[in-house]
Amino acid sequence: MNNTLIVYYSLFQNTKNLALEIANQTGGTIRELIPDKNYSFDYNTAAKEVRNEISRGYCPKLISGNESIDDYRTIFIGTPNWFKTLAPPVMSFLKQHIFTGKTVIPFCTHGGGGFGQIGEGGGQTIRLKGLDTLQPCCL
Numbered sequence: 277m278n279n280t281l282i283v284y285y286s287l288f289q290n291t292k293n294l295a296l297e298i299a300n301q302t303g304g305t306i307r308e309l310i311p312d313k314n315y316s317f318d319y320n321t322a323a324k325e326v327r328n329e330i331s332r333g334y335c336p337k338l339i340s341g342n343e344s345i346d347d348y349r350t351i352f353i354g355t356p357n358w359f360k361t362l363a364p365p366v367m368s369f370l371k372q373h374i375f376t377g378k379t380v381i382p383f384c385t386h387g388g389g390g391f392g393q394i395g396e397g398g399g400q401t402i403r404l405k406g407l408d409t410l411q412p413c414c415l
Contacts, residue, residue, distance in 0.1 A: 278305065280303065280304030280305070282305065283352070285363045286356065291384070294354060307343070308341050309366065310341055335364055335367045336365055338365060342369060345373050345378070351379070351381070353370070354382075356384065
């Protein structure tokens with residue numbers, strides 16, 4: 277079994293496309309994070325929904341993609357850069373798992389904002405159980 281997992285959230289398919297390419301190149305297992313409530317596919321409406329969730333520190337319940345990570349050593353975690361931080365479904369995933377002994381490789385897609393403050397948690401400290409640092413990687 278390949279011990280690489282690629283976990284991602286993607287609303288407009290950009291992060292999904294990058295996750296699929298990583299899976300193709302690594303042979304890893306791919307897993308999409310699906311929140312219990314979908315965001316609007318209208319960009320402006322989705323932006324309002326996301327801004328509200330981020331400002332409240334809201335982490336949605338995940339109905340798919342949140343299964344155990346115990347069998348994996350290397351985990352790629354993909355997110356769109358939403359307002360210079362992680363998408364709320366990705367925050368949910370990060371908060372619900374223990375990363376001791378794992379190599380975590382974050383990646384993001386963006387519309388020109390780069391990693392923003394994703395490596396710093398968007399102004400919030402990200403404390404992952406079992407992981408000392410979360411350094412973004414450009415792919």
